[in-house]
Structure formats: structure tokens, C-alpha cells
Amino acid sequence: MEDILTRVLCLTDPRFVCSITITSQMFNRAAGYDLVWNTFLPPNFRQLIEGLPNADHLLTLPRKTLFLYLTENPVCINDRNVAQKILLNRNTGHIAYFYAGTSINVSWFDEVIMDGTHQRESSISTPIRPLWFPRCMDLINPLWLQLNALINPVLLSRNCNYTVRFIFRMLPEFMGQNDAPDQVLCNIRIGGRPVSARLVYFRSNNAVGPGVNEQLPHDDDYWASYVEELEPHGWLEANIGEFYLDNDDRGNVHISIRDMTAANWKGFIQVAGIECIPSD
Incomplete structure (x- = not known):
């Protein structure tokens, strides 16, 4: 029995x-x-x-x-020189995953190079989630940029739905537009197969904060959303897409975040990383 x-x-x-x-x-x-x-x-x-x-x-x-x-x-994993963490969900056993901001690949489209460097590492004095790393990446004075992350599927759970979140904040030196949300296109592919596309809008005026209560621009081709504010310390969370990983998926999960706005200095953006959280 x-x-x-x-x-x-x-x-x-x-x-x-x-x-x-x-x-x-x-x-x-x-x-x-x-x-x-x-x-x-x-x-x-x-x-x-x-x-x-x-x-x-x-x-x-x-x-x-x-x-x-x-x-x-959380288990720290260094795979192909990429800093990552995983943590099991207590209720389901599915893997929650975090891709460190310092490991995200940055493609720059600037023709003008400002004094100093375009990116640097800095410390997070008070990480508010256990998966976060104590260091993050600062993006300094980009005009256009594209962020890319490649995730080895062996670090994720199979037959599981994932929600992907981009964690960042705007530093006091932020200089972006104040009259309209910045527009970011987020794509997710598995082994080259498109599985998600989303537009994310966020305001660049710290006094106003993210445009959660603003009228969301309509686009028939993409699901669109605003960022949400995390407490404390001004961190923002953008839901940039979802995907389902089944037993037949063998290729890497490719996440890209691409600036869609006209050329304007974005100032200082601090990136904590990318979370893949089981949504089952």
C-alpha cells in the first residue's frame, strides 16, 4: 500500500x-x-x-x-562567462532564473562618443530580491541601444510557462524625453523561433514616475504595457514577454530589448538584470 x-x-x-x-x-x-x-x-x-x-x-x-x-x-552559475542565478519554486519545483545585468550584451548605435565610457559596473547596496546580484550595469548616455541575453535552456524548467521581466532604474542624471513614453521593443526567441513580441513604454521624468496611469498607445501588431515601480529605491519592472519551454526545445532562449525612439540621449540607466519567473 x-x-x-x-x-x-x-x-x-x-x-x-x-x-x-x-x-x-x-x-x-x-x-x-x-x-x-x-x-x-x-x-x-x-x-x-x-x-x-x-x-x-x-x-x-x-x-x-x-x-x-x-x-x-539561490545557486550562482557561471555558464560561458555569464553570471546567472537559479532558485526552485517551493510549490512546484520549477526553476526561477535571473540573468545578471553585468552580463547582458549591449549593442550601441551611437555615432557620437561622449567623454568617458558608455557602460560601467556599480554596486546595489540593497538588493530587494534574493535572485539579484550585488552588482549591476550602468548605461551612460546612449542614443539608441539594444540589449541581448542568451539563456541556456538547461537552466530552465521544461513544460513550464515563464514570464520575463526587465529590472532597471533611472539614475538622478537621467536625461531622456519628458513629454512622451520611451518605446522599447522586446522580442523573445527559442532556437530562432519567435515566441513573443511586446512594446514597453516608460516615462523618463522621475518626478512623474512610470506612466502607469497614462493612456497606453495602441499598436495592433504587439502587446503593449508600461513598467511598474518596485519599492524601495526606485527600481522599475517591465514585463517584456512570456514563453513556454517544452521538451522539444533545444535552442537557446534569446531575449532582446531594442530602443524604438528617435535619437535622444537616455542619460544614466541602471540595469539589475532579467528575471524569468515560472507563471504556472
Whole structure:
């Protein structure tokens, strides 16, 4: 009976398994078996944690303990010199992913180079989410720019819907337009296949803040949205698209953010990174 129960629990999710532990001793025993929790861990969990200094110790833990550890402790991964973090969702086991702003590829379209450099790294004194890195990228005086991020699909969950968010803020030196939202085109491709296109509008006047309450410009070709403000410290969050990753997807997830406005100095934009959050 207990063997049958264990196999049934493998077909559920972590939240349900944890909820039945108080039902009876038999349920409690079945809910703790490694066989159950192996189904909730990513299939490549050994590969994901192999770079951790305590990886050998983690692999000796009961699988339930390891699962809970990975829901509370983000794993830093340096893949192809790209700084990334992952964290398991406690309810589903799906991977939440963060691509560091310092690793985002920046393409510049400026013909005029201002004094100094166009980008630099700086510190985030108070990261407000556990996936964030303590350093971010400052974009200085761009006219037009394009940001690109390539994500290895082995760092994401299969058969999972993801919402993609661009996290940034405008520094006090910001110099963009004050009379209209800046227009940014966000594209997501998987292995070259387009899966999402979205226009994002945000105001450049810090006194006014993002144009959440403004009339959203209408465009029949794209889904459009404004940014939302995160508290504290002026961070902004732009929902730049969604995608579904299935078992047949083999190519990289390519995220691009391209300025669509006329040439005007954007001033100082600080980029924390790109989040891919399971929406199931």
C-alpha cells in the first residue's frame, strides 16, 4: 500500500506532498521518500549544483532536504562567462532564473562618443530580491541601444510557462524625453523561433514616475504595457514577454530589448538584470 501511495505522490507536486504529512504516519513516511522528491528536483540537479563549494555535502542529504535547500538558497552559475542565478519554486519545483545585468550584451548605435565610457559596473547596496546580484550595469548616455541575453535552456524548467521581466532604474542624471513614453521593443526567441513580441513604454521624468496611469498607445501588431515601480529605491519592472519551454526545445532562449525612439540621449540607466519567473 505504501509503495502504491509513494508512486501516486510522484504524480503530484511539492505543495500537495507537504500538505498530507499530517494525515497519518503512513502518509508522512511516503511523503519523505527520495523517490518522491527526485521527481520534483530538476533532472539535471547534480549538474546545477556541481560548482557549489558544498556540492558533495548537498548530494548526501535526503532529497526532500536538498529540495528545500534549493528553494531558499539561490545557486550562482557561471555558464560561458555569464553570471546567472537559479532558485526552485517551493510549490512546484520549477526553476526561477535571473540573468545578471553585468552580463547582458549591449549593442550601441551611437555615432557620437561622449567623454568617458558608455557602460560601467556599480554596486546595489540593497538588493530587494534574493535572485539579484550585488552588482549591476550602468548605461551612460546612449542614443539608441539594444540589449541581448542568451539563456541556456538547461537552466530552465521544461513544460513550464515563464514570464520575463526587465529590472532597471533611472539614475538622478537621467536625461531622456519628458513629454512622451520611451518605446522599447522586446522580442523573445527559442532556437530562432519567435515566441513573443511586446512594446514597453516608460516615462523618463522621475518626478512623474512610470506612466502607469497614462493612456497606453495602441499598436495592433504587439502587446503593449508600461513598467511598474518596485519599492524601495526606485527600481522599475517591465514585463517584456512570456514563453513556454517544452521538451522539444533545444535552442537557446534569446531575449532582446531594442530602443524604438528617435535619437535622444537616455542619460544614466541602471540595469539589475532579467528575471524569468515560472507563471504556472
